[in-house]
Amino acid sequence: MNKIITISRECGTGGHIIGEKLAKKLGVDFYDREIIEQTAKKSGFTNDFVEEQGDRITNSILFNIANSLTYANQVFAGNGVSLADKVFFVQCDVIKELAAKGPCVFVGRCADYVLKDREDCINVFVHGKKEDKIKHYMETNQCSAKEAESAIKKRDKSRANFYRYYTDSEWGVVGNYDITLDSASIGIDKCVDILYNICVGK
Amino acid sequence: MNKIITISRECGTGGHIIGEKLAKKLGVDFYDREIIEQTAKKSGFTNDFVEEQGDRITNSILFNIANSLTYANQVFAGNGVSLADKVFFVQCDVIKELAAKGPCVFVGRCADYVLKDREDCINVFVHGKKEDKIKHYMETNQCSAKEAESAIKKRDKSRANFYRYYTDSEWGVVGNYDITLDSASIGIDKCVDILYNICVGK
Numbered sequence: 001m002n003k004i005i006t007i008s009r010e011c012g013t014g015g016h017i018i019g020e021k022l023a024k025k026l027g028v029d030f031y032d033r034e035i036i037e038q039t040a041k042k043s044g045f046t047n048d049f050v051e052e053q054g055d056r057i058t059n060s061i062l063f064n065i066a067n068s069l070t071y072a073n074q075v076f077a078g079n080g081v082s083l084a085d086k087v088f089f090v091q092c093d094v095i096k097e098l099a100a101k102g103p104c105v106f107v108g109r110c111a112d113y114v115l116k117d118r119e120d121c122i123n124v125f126v127h128g129k130k131e132d133k134i135k136h137y138m139e140t141n142q143c144s145a146k147e148a149e150s151a152i153k154k155r156d157k158s159r160a161n162f163y164r165y166y167t168d169s170e171w172g173v174v175g176n177y178d179i180t181l182d183s184a185s186i187g188i189d190k191c192v193d194i195l196y197n198i199c200v201g202k
Numbered sequence: 203m204n205k206i207i208t209i210s211r212e213c214g215t216g217g218h219i220i221g222e223k224l225a226k227k228l229g230v231d232f233y234d235r236e237i238i239e240q241t242a243k244k245s246g247f248t249n250d251f252v253e254e255q256g257d258r259i260t261n262s263i264l265f266n267i268a269n270s271l272t273y274a275n276q277v278f279a280g281n282g283v284s285l286a287d288k289v290f291f292v293q294c295d296v297i298k299e300l301a302a303k304g305p306c307v308f309v310g311r312c313a314d315y316v317l318k319d320r321e322d323c324i325n326v327f328v329h330g331k332k333e334d335k336i337k338h339y340m341e342t343n344q345c346s347a348k349e350a351e352s353a354i355k356k357r358d359k360s361r362a363n364f365y366r367y368y369t370d371s372e373w374g375v376v377g378n379y380d381i382t383l384d385s386a387s388i389g390i391d392k393c394v395d396i397l398y399n400i401c402v403g404k
Contacts, residue, residue: 122387127376174329174374180382185324190403194396201392 003199004099004121006111008163008171011155012133012140012148013183015126016107021192023105026199031098032107035091038098043090045083050091053084088166103199108159112176113167122198125172125180126191132184205401206301208313209326210365210373213357214335214342214350215385217328218309223394225307228401233300234309237293240300245292247285252293255286290368305401310361314378315369324400327374327382328393334386 005022009015016032023030040047095114098104106115112123128136130149137148163171174180179198181191207224211217218234225232242249297316300306308317314325330338332351339350365373376382381400383393 125376129377172376174327174376174382175331177382178384178387180376180379182380185380186400190400193403194399197395197399198388198392201395 003103004115004118005105005124005195005199006115006121007105007107007124007126008112008159008177009107009126010128010133010172011152011159012137013126013128014136014188015183018126018183018188018191018195019105019107021189022195022199025192025196026103026105028102029098029104030107031095031104035094035098035106035109035111038094039087039091042094043087045087050087053087110163110166113163113169122179122195123177124195125174125177126183127172127180128182128184132182136184205305206317206320206323207307207326207397207401208317208323209307209309209328210314210361210379211309211328212330212335212374213354213361214337214339215328215330216338216390217385220328220385220390220393220397221307221309223391224397224401227394227398228305228307230304231300231306232309233297233306237296237300237308237311240296241289241293244296245289247289252289255289312365312368315365315371324381324397325379326397327379328385329374329382330384330386334384338386 005019007015007019007022009018019032020030036047036050039045040050043050091109092114095106095109095111098106099111099115099118112121115121130152133152134145134148137143137152138145141148141151143151160171163169169176172180179194181194183191186194207221209217209221209224211220221234222232238249238252241247242252245252293311294316297308297311297313300308301313301317301320314323317323332354335354336347336350339345339354340347343350343353345353362373365371371378374382381396383396385393388396
């Protein structure tokens with residue numbers, strides 16, 4: 001087995017757990033928070049600042065009117081590069097360096113796009129029906145259905161915007177992935193098994 | 203195992219073969235051409251006529267301007283129902299009757315939509331990258347790359363239009379399926395194994 005698995009996921013689908021369980025079953029490294037931590041370390045920013053830069057771009061009202069206008073909302077690092085862009089570029093380097101170390105599982109952070117030139121990637125998208133996602137989010141975060149629905153909507157919109165902004169492609173469109181899975185319909189453990197078998201069988 | 207599997211597929215992905223192999227492995231019935239034959243028998247039209255009605259709708263130039271205008275291109279059966287619609291309605295009945303007989307695999311014909319009220323369906327979409335689909339089509343149909351590309355484009359557009367017209371939903375959008383597979387990337391036999399394991403494991 002010599003594979004990099006990237007998992008993109010809608011909020012409330014358990015995509016993070018699938019990635020964690022898959023990495024454990026395969027006996028390989030799992031990267032999610034570590035990408036942020038290493039990006040912070042490498043760029044000299046704090047973890048919070050690195051995370052905020054994504055939110056700054058994707059939650060701005062102007063972003064939803066026209067992507068190019070978001071520059072008006074950003075802080076610039078000089079040479080026309082915004083701090084958010086700078087953070088993203090450092091993050092790309094971190095992802096490439098981690099992937100170069102060997103087989104592993106990435107969750108989020110446009111890793112599928114960042115590693116698109118590697119031929120040993122399996123790109124996965126985990127999705128779900130609205131009601132299933134709300135149920136999962138409520139259970140995981142101990143909140144009301146209304147709070148869950150609002151949080152999911154905001155998070156998924158943010159991820160879609162972030163992906164579109166940096167990749168010029170659409171998040172969650174089948175052509176970008178080798179496999180997509182409805183985790184509630186298939187089941188979390190079955191999803192892990194399917195991905196495990198794809199990895200070890202090729 | 204008590205499952206109905208519906209497979210929708212882009213042209214040149216081997217989705218038909220996956221369905222055939224899966225049905226054989228599961229020991230259940232496989233329906234593709236039989237839907238047309240039974241629809242013809244039930245409606246009193248010929249097999250060719252049944253097939254043509256789909257093409258008549260989806261390949262009309264007007265269809266691509268505005269779906270509602272396609273009525274101008276259609277032959278009406280009376281009571282404002284076009285012959286194409288009549289054929290589709292009969293086809294829906296045929297699919298439901300076949301599904302009621304027991305576990306089986308359907309390929310195409312909007313079976314995922316027709317059977318949307320059943321809870322024992324696993325809806326699959328098989329897709330692929332343009333170059334892989336052209337290669338597969340050339341091998342299967344002994345034609346040039348140019349002919350393959352043209353045929354694939356026409357067929358996929360036709361399927362997407364047909365699906366949109368009758369289901370008011372989009373063909374190939376992740377939310378409509380339990381699982382989507384890039385057959386060239388995953389491999390035809392591996393796709394069959396994955397679907398088999400989902401069916402027998404649940």
